[in-house]
Amino acid sequence: MAGVELLSDQGFRIDGRRPHELRKIECRLGVFRQADGSAYIEQGNTKVLAAVYGPHEVRGGRGKALHDKVVVNCQYSMATFSTGERKRRPRGDRKSQEMTMHLQQTFDATILTTLYPRSQIDIFVEVLQADGGNYCASVNAATLALIDAGIPLKDYVCASSAGFVRDTALVDMNHLEESSGGTELIIATLPKSQQIVFLEMNSRLHEDNLSAVMDRAVAGCTDVYNVLDTAVRDHVGETAAAIGGDAA
Amino acid sequence: MVDVNLSEAEKTFIVHGIQDNFREDGRSNEEYRQMDLETGLMSNTSGSARLRLANTEILVGVKAELEEPKPEKPDVGRLEFFVDCSANAAPEFEGRGGEELATEMMNLLYRAYSASTVLDVSSLCLQSGKLCWVLYVDVLLLECGGNLFDAASIAVKAALFNTKIPSVKVRQEEGEETELEVSDDPYDVRRLDVSAAPTVLTLSKIGHNHIVDASQKEEACCLARLMMAVTASGSVTATVKEGRGSLDPDSITEMMQVGKRVGKAVNEKLLETLKEEEQKGLKRKTVGFLR
Numbered sequence: 410m411a412g413v414e415l416l417s418d419q420g421f422r423i424d425g426r427r428p429h430e431l432r433k434i435e436c437r438l439g440v441f442r443q444a445d446g447s448a449y450i451e452q453g454n455t456k457v458l459a460a461v462y463g464p465h466e467v468r469g470g471r472g473k474a475l476h477d478k479v480v481v482n483c484q485y486s487m488a489t490f491s492t493g494e495r496k497r498r499p500r501g502d503r504k505s506q507e508m509t510m511h512l513q514q515t516f517d518a519t520i521l522t523t524l525y526p527r528s529q530i531d532i533f534v535e536v537l538q539a540d541g542g543n544y545c546a547s548v549n550a551a552t553l554a555l556i557d558a559g560i561p562l563k564d565y566v567c568a569s570s571a572g573f574v575r576d577t578a579l580v581d582m583n584h585l586e587e588s589s590g591g592t593e594l595i596i597a598t599l600p601k602s603q604q605i606v607f608l609e610m611n612s613r614l615h616e617d618n619l620s621a622v623m624d625r626a627v628a629g630c631t632d633v634y635n636v637l638d639t640a641v642r643d644h645v646g647e648t649a650a651a652i653g654g655d656a657a
Numbered sequence: 658m659v660d661v662n663l664s665e666a667e668k669t670f671i672v673h674g675i676q677d678n679f680r681e682d683g684r685s686n687e688e689y690r691q692m693d694l695e696t697g698l699m700s701n702t703s704g705s706a707r708l709r710l711a712n713t714e715i716l717v718g719v720k721a722e723l724e725e726p727k728p729e730k731p732d733v734g735r736l737e738f739f740v741d742c743s744a745n746a747a748p749e750f751e752g753r754g755g756e757e758l759a760t761e762m763m764n765l766l767y768r769a770y771s772a773s774t775v776l777d778v779s780s781l782c783l784q785s786g787k788l789c790w791v792l793y794v795d796v797l798l799l800e801c802g803g804n805l806f807d808a809a810s811i812a813v814k815a816a817l818f819n820t821k822i823p824s825v826k827v828r829q830e831e832g833e834e835t836e837l838e839v840s841d842d843p844y845d846v847r848r849l850d851v852s853a854a855p856t857v858l859t860l861s862k863i864g865h866n867h868i869v870d871a872s873q874k875e876e877a878c879c880l881a882r883l884m885m886a887v888t889a890s891g892s893v894t895a896t897v898k899e900g901r902g903s904l905d906p907d908s909i910t911e912m913m914q915v916g917k918r919v920g921k922a923v924n925e926k927l928l929e930t931l932k933e934e935e936q937k938g939l940k941r942k943t944v945g946f947l948r
Contacts, residue, residue: 437947441800442712444745449946454700458799458946460745468748484744484751489795490702490718499741500752533744533751535799537716538699 415574415586423585424453431569431581431629432542434636436550438557438644446558450550453583454540459550461558463530473529478522480529483512485547487536508544511607515548515568515597518606521561530560541584542570548597548607549633556641565637566606568597569629571622573614578625580632596626600634603627661873668878672864680875686868687919692811694930696819698943703792704820707945708812711872712802714746715809717816718795723825723837726782726789734781734789738766740796740809747801755798761899762796762809768895769810769855769886775894776817776854783827784835790822803873806884810857811927817854818931821846852928855886855894858920860912862904867912869919883912887920889928 416422426432432453441447444460451457467474474480485508486500499505516532532554534547548568555562572579573592587593592614597607605627614622663671671681678685690711699705704719726733740762742755749755770776781790794816796809824845826838840846861871861879871879880902886895893913898904904912934941 435947440946441714441745443747443800443802447745451945451947456699456945458745462748482751486741486743488716488718488797489739489741489793490699490705490720493701495720495722495793495795499743531744531748531751533748535743535745535797537797538701540701 413585413589415589415591416577416579420577422579424583428577428579429625429628431632432583434549434633436553436637436640438553438640439648444554444558446554446556446560448550448553448557450546450553452542452546452549452581454538455542455546456536456538457543457546457550458535458537459547459554460533460535461531461551461554461560462533463558464525464528464560465531467527467529474527477526479520479525481513481517481520481522481532482529483509483516483532483534483551485509485512485534485536487539487543491536491539508547511544511609512547512551515566515607516551516555519562519564519566519599520555521563524561539584541582541587544595545569545581545597545633549637553637553640557644564599564601565634566597567600567630567633567637568595568607569626569633570595571626571629573618573622576618578618578622580625580629592622594622594626596623596630598627598630600631661877663874663877667874671875671878675863675866675868675875678866680868682872684870686866687915689870689919689923690872694811694815694927694934695943695945696815696931696934698945703822704816704818706812706815706819708808708815710802710804710808710811710870712800713805713808714798714800714802715805715812716797716799717809717812718797719816719820720793720795721790721820721822722793723783723788723839724791726786728786731786732782733778734791735778736770736776736792736794738763738770738794738796738813740766740798742798745800746798758805759798762798762806765806765857765884765886765895765897766794766796766810766813768897769857770894772894774853774892775888777850781822783825787835788827788837792817792820801873803876804859804870806857807859807870810855810886811923814851814854814856814927815931817849818851818928820849822849823847853888853890855888856920856924856927857884858887858916858923859884860916862900862902862908862912867908867915869915883909883916885913885916885920887917887924889921889924891917891921893917
């Protein structure tokens, strides 16, 4: 790798993690009162807010409505101050449009879409601070927001990335590791059934190493799932206690 | 604008309450709602602030960049405002839906900061005609709960207070290119003096009375608003009348008086809070959206 050493001889990464360690995840459900569901997640220095509206009537012409399933509408945008170099536009550029499409596909595969024909669900994702793994953090935040909104899902969707440096697979890449130009594999899974709903790989990788990298990423997704699940259970427990119910 | 639908009866209830100086949430006509302010929470900005005013949530990030000054003003740096209404706040803002409101907010901020007395922009110039700091002030609207303009301007002032500009040494030797040395020491920074910076105060005319800090429901009853940028000394740097209704000159004078008084108090309280937060220094733990 040019210039920086992504993995030291002692087996530590630039930010002091071991190859299999995720960055610290902190999250909160129900950040906003107006949205039907909302969540905030921090994965290391990457910070993402997600809001969910719906299911509601289809906006912008009835023509868009589908007779057999719900329309999943996503928007990915990044705050102009989220990146190191200031962004000129928060959305509408090629990268954000691609992200929007990826989110849409991911959640179309996860939401039980047939339950709400002729309706629409909006998922809005706002990246406040970008430090690598933007797609992963967006998916994780959106999952929490959908759960907060009470929308039926097949399972949590958890996303994680993995790279390959010095014959070792690294999970949950940060910005520095991502921008070094090496391999990056991004995966979103349904952890219970171990199904992959999204997969993307940049740069080249020898076929022999693919399964190692993939296993690392899937393991990362499972770790993310455990954190998210704890957060959801805590949140539900707190809410139940607040209304005087029994925390399940 | 994000509208709420109110019935005639609900509107009458709100208007009658305001007549008796007792609003639907128990406030008097010149009272603000609870504010929650935090600065310095985004690590890749020069300065940032998050403000929550009841249900209104604003995040402001300031980025300082080195650029060439404008040819017509070679000796001063400048502020560039940008407002983004996130779709998180309201589904109507999706795509380009929030642009109208964003432009309106942007224009008001430009106008409020256009007076030469509010911020010493000449200190942002490093080399006349060649190099100056440009402060990109980016406002992100995350949730709408009424009184967006006031909230945005308060958050902007707080973020500017929090802004740390790295010190720069410019060296120029005879016949050679200028050399820049930007300090990377996080403590070797310059702060801005925001004591004369304005915040916007909106007075909404409802019935025959005017109120400050209108909630979303109250905004639905309001026909005309007077927005003014007031500094801590009580001087007004910009005034805009907005809304479908009209105002007569007498009530404008009266509203200006109230605006100056309340605006001054808001500014004083804001500076006090910011200094208090500053004093906590490194012991302060940033909570951000994790509350």
